[in-house]
Amino acid sequence: MKVSDCITNGEWCIPEYIVNRDSNLATHICNITLPVDDIPDMLCWASVPDGILTNKIAFRTLNGIGQRTVWANSLWNTHTPPSRSFITWRLLNNKLPTDENLRKRGCFIVSICCFCLQESETSQHIFFDCPVTSNLWEWLRKGTNQSLDCTNCLLMLIGGLSISSKMVQQLVQSIIIHTIWVIWRERNQRYFHDKKQAMTTLFNTILSEVNQSYNLSLVKGSPAMLDYNVAKLFNIPFKVKRITPIHGTSWKPPSAGVFKLNCDGSSIGSQPCGSIGIVIRDSDSNFIGAICSNIGHATPLEAEFSACMLAIERAQHMGLTNICLETDSLQVVNAFRTKLGAPWKMRARWFNCLKFCYGIICSFVHIPREGNMVADVIAKNGQGLSLYSTQWWSSPPSFINSLLLRDSLGLPFSRLA
Ligand SMILES: [Zn+2]
Secondary structure (H helix, E strand, O other), X not given: OOHHHHEEOOEXXXXXXXXXXXXXHHHHHHXXXXXXXXXXXXXXXXXXXXXXXXXXXXXXXXXXXXXXXOOHHHHXXXXXXXXXXXXXXXXXXXXXXXXXXXXXXXXXXXXXXXXOOOOOOOHHHHHHHOOOOHHHHHHHHHHHOOOOOOOOHHHXXXXXXXXXXXXXXXXXXXXXXXXXXXXXXXXXXXXXXXXXOXXXXXXXXXHHHHHHHHHHOOOOEOOOHHHHHHHHHOOOXXXXXXXXXXXXXXXXXXXXXXXXXXXXXXXXXXXXXXXXXXXXXOOOOOEEEEEEEEEXXXXXXXXXXXXXXXXXXXXXXXXXXXXXXXXOOXXXXXXXXXXXXXXXXXXXXXXXXXXXXXXXXXXXXXXXXXXXXXXXXXXXHXXXXXXXXXXXXXXXXXXHHHHHHHHHHOOOXXXXX
């Protein structure tokens, strides 16, 4: 038996024996939207919204994502040269060729720390315990006013993640990586070439390296004393995020004879429950109707698409032939214009909606959320409806009255960005 055997004249026609055996399954099948015209079958990759299997997804599926570590982004990023990160990574894995590690590999050597000339050379000693190199860490601790855990490299890196300011966090991580690199480079100079640099020279090298690395990053400081002090310490031009209000996003009525449908989707929770809101108004800002609906489990993208599709279906039901759809989702507008990117689960329904839109006068417009406030509030209201239920208002419900008035007067909503 084929699927097409269960479809007669574009409608589901489930055989009696299936209904008798599993009525839930039959209901589930009947709820699947059928396309009004034949569209070719398509192989879909279920775990991505648009169903398209890319090389990236195939590679990740075959190879797995790999081991995830909390410190990976601190070490490997665009503003730290890989040659510096590499030394810290080798230290983290205790793979630097110190005397201790060479001895483990069977080299018979006399070992002495080339900084203090007192202890034998181990990774822990030259980087953290040596009285000479620990001056560098002490200076860093005082300069940034942060407590650094010098017990080992990993704890030090992870400790940096707890700093609340993004700028200071990034600087401290950059300093740790560059300090380790400078110590190792100096150790090699002393060890192999018998050349010695003063501690102040090492300090200055770290300062300039951290300064250069920071210039490559895009993080900006926040207007706090700690950020200011640390920026001063490293002679960094203090870039602060500016808070500026965005003005002038207001709803505009459509031109004469056009009905404007504002749609919005809302999806809340870790097991997201979706709801949608639609409001229909004419060119005189008159309220024509509003719908809210609870659509059950849905991602934010699915909720946005559902809202627009329900709006189009309602326009079709009302016999509207000149409509303007407004949504704050760029993905929906792009999917309408390019016919790509709609969730594969909604493919047939989206196809039906597009077919209707191409047969009438229809425009699809993106509007910032501030211009879509009425639909946004109705969508949030839908979270309170019982599962899969829909409500239609032919006169405005009280909770949107003030917003409708604001829109009809053309008053803008602002936000801080
Ligand atoms: Zn030492």
